[in-house]
Amino acid sequence: xxxxxxxxxxxxxxxxxxxxxxxxxxxxxxxxxxxxxxxxxxxxxxxxxxxxxxxxxxxxxxxxxxxxxxxxxxxxxxxxxxxxxxxxxxxxxxxxxxxxxxxxxxxxxxxxxxxxxxxxxxxxxxxxxxxxxxxxxxxxxxxxxxxxxxxxxxxxxxxxxxxxxxxxxxxxxxxxxxxxxxxxxxxxxxxxxxxxxxxxxxxxxxxxxxxxxxxxxxxxxxxxxxxxxxxxxxxxxxxxxxxxxxxxxxxxxxxxxxxxxxxxxxxxxxxxxxxxxxxxxxxxxxxxxxxxxxxxxxxxxxxxxxxxxxxxxxxxxxxxxxxxxxxxxxxxxxxxxxxxxxxxxxxxxxxx
Amino acid sequence: xxxxxxxxxxxxxxxxxxxxxxxxxxxxxxxxxxxxxxxxxxxxxxxxxxxxxxxxxxxxxxxxxxxxxxxxxxxxxxxxxxxxxxxxxxxxxxxxxxxxxxxxxxxxxxxxxxxxxxxxxxxxxxxxxxxxxxxxxxxxxxxxxxxxxxxxxxxxxxxxxxxxxxxx
Numbered sequence: 352x353x354x355x356x357x358x359x360x361x362x363x364x365x366x367x368x369x370x371x372x373x374x375x376x377x378x379x380x381x382x383x384x385x386x387x388x389x390x391x392x393x394x395x396x397x398x399x400x401x402x403x404x405x406x407x408x409x410x411x412x413x414x415x416x417x418x419x420x421x422x423x424x425x426x427x428x429x430x431x432x433x434x435x436x437x438x439x440x441x442x443x444x445x446x447x448x449x450x451x452x453x454x455x456x457x458x459x460x461x462x463x464x465x466x467x468x469x470x471x472x473x474x475x476x477x478x479x480x481x482x483x484x485x486x487x488x489x490x491x492x493x494x495x496x497x498x499x500x501x502x503x504x505x506x507x508x509x510x511x512x513x514x515x516x517x518x519x520x521x522x523x524x525x526x527x528x529x530x531x532x533x534x535x536x537x538x539x540x541x542x543x544x545x546x547x548x549x550x551x552x553x554x555x556x557x558x559x560x561x562x563x564x565x566x567x568x569x570x571x572x573x574x575x576x577x578x579x580x581x582x583x584x585x586x587x588x589x590x591x592x593x594x595x596x597x598x599x600x601x602x603x604x605x606x607x608x609x610x611x612x613x614x615x616x617x618x619x620x621x622x623x624x625x626x627x628x629x630x631x632x633x634x635x636x637x638x639x640x641x642x643x644x645x646x647x648x649x650x651x652x653x654x655x656x657x658x659x660x661x662x663x664x665x666x667x668x669x670x671x672x673x674x675x676x677x678x679x680x681x682x683x684x685x686x687x688x689x690x691x692x693x694x695x696x697x698x699x700x701x702x703x
Numbered sequence: 704x705x706x707x708x709x710x711x712x713x714x715x716x717x718x719x720x721x722x723x724x725x726x727x728x729x730x731x732x733x734x735x736x737x738x739x740x741x742x743x744x745x746x747x748x749x750x751x752x753x754x755x756x757x758x759x760x761x762x763x764x765x766x767x768x769x770x771x772x773x774x775x776x777x778x779x780x781x782x783x784x785x786x787x788x789x790x791x792x793x794x795x796x797x798x799x800x801x802x803x804x805x806x807x808x809x810x811x812x813x814x815x816x817x818x819x820x821x822x823x824x825x826x827x828x829x830x831x832x833x834x835x836x837x838x839x840x841x842x843x844x845x846x847x848x849x850x851x852x853x854x855x856x857x858x859x860x861x862x863x864x865x866x867x868x869x870x871x
Binding site (some may be wrong): 432464471473476479481483484486488490491493494502505506509513516 | 730734766
């Protein structure tokens with residue numbers, strides 16, 4: 352690599368990072384689906400998928416083949432270009448935001464941070480912005496299908512996502528105030544001093560913000576108990592009623608990729624990201640390679656815990672009613688988030 | 704690299720704006736406007752105003768344009784006919800647009816000193832964050848205009864609530 356200019360090295364390593372992260376994310380999406388089916392099955396006292404491969408481990412592959420080979424139906428009355436572009440927007444937006452997530456400690460190879468695709472100084476705003484663009488995928492899918500159930504589902508989803516975006520954004524302000532930066536790397540570093548005690552949720556006293564974020568994030572990803580856009584008892588399947596084959600799979604993957612992104616952000620902002628919960632209590636062991644991989648292990652573990660929480664909540668809670676959903680978002684979460692900002696900034700101002 | 708991005712997204716913004724005028728279906732026009740907003744955000748970013756870029760995406764393309772699309776979807780607006788337009792538009796429109804373009808470029812070029820310059824990629828390369836500087840200016844020197852603007856927006860929200868409320 353010595354004959355390459357710094358720019359070429361940067362470009363090659365960046366492309367490599369993007370490909371690796373994309374492949375890992377998509378695999379994680381596939382296996383999150385399997386995890387959900389297995390865990391949900393156990394919760395409902397049944398086995399879940401167990402036939403394909405050992406313990407049903409090859410089930411995602413079988414699902415993928417099935418979805419690829421299905422006939423791709425195109426409704427006659429659909430708005431053709433928008434109908435095709437909507438799932439692409441949804442999936443692209445859910446995958447792009449993973450790019451700003453730092454999933455390991457700073458590890459430089461040839462001056463390029465290899466455990467973070469892009470370290471931006473507005474990383475958090477980028478995630479919020481891309482989430483708000485993702486609304487278009489759902490809004491357009493419902494409108495372009497020319498189906499009343501799809502339209503109703505997409506209207507519900509859009510209004511729900513716009514409403515909860517506010518509470519979501521405001522709940523993060525306390526964390527930003529503490530870290531004094533919007534860069535996700537800086538936010539992680541601000542909680543890395545004393546292990547779990549300095550995480551924002553414990554030492555930072557941001558647990559109110561954390562619970563607001565968690566609830567708003569469940570609504571933002573259209574997951575149970577906020578899964579009204581897909582309420583099958585009233586709306587058939589919601590905004591993706593008319594979609595089949597790969598286009599349906601793209602919406603499906605977008606939903607799970609969004610779950611993973613939300614779990615990553617919750618880990619980074621409230622649970623110290625890739626830093627160890629024990630801080631410096633455990634002496635460094637192993638070589639530099641073990642020390643580089645260990646933070647990634649912590650990060651994956653925390654994200655996995657959030658995904659399990661998602662599944663647990665889905666297996667436990669009933670669905671909200673639409674008016675309850677709206678009044679909960681606007682009258683409960685939003686005021687609490689604002690009070691949290693005021694209290695956090697007051698305390699920071701008094702101590703600073 | 705920033706120069707390449709600037710040119711690509713500048714062209715995309717112009718193409719989106721033209722598409723906005725030429726499309727016959729309102730929803731396609733609204734989506735072209737989203738493309739224009741996003742390209743503008745990239746232009747701001749490449750000029751070193753990363754906070755402005757993020758605000759542009761979140762506020763304009765993420766909130767305001769979603770409401771536009773929402774309203775178009777709810778009203779179920781159909782395709783519009785191409786009309787020849789009034790003759791006045793042809794006679795006054797093109798010279799008027801040309802005149803505004805000339806005046807604006809003349810002002811920008813002649814007042815170059817007062818307006819200041821920025822380099823492509825300006826502060827991005829130096830790793831400075833301009834969020835702190837923006838907030839310092841906003842909450843010290845420009846505090847009064849900032850607060851007055853927020854009161855103005857609050858008045859607008861209250862007005863919307865009053866208009867939307869049903870008479871008992």
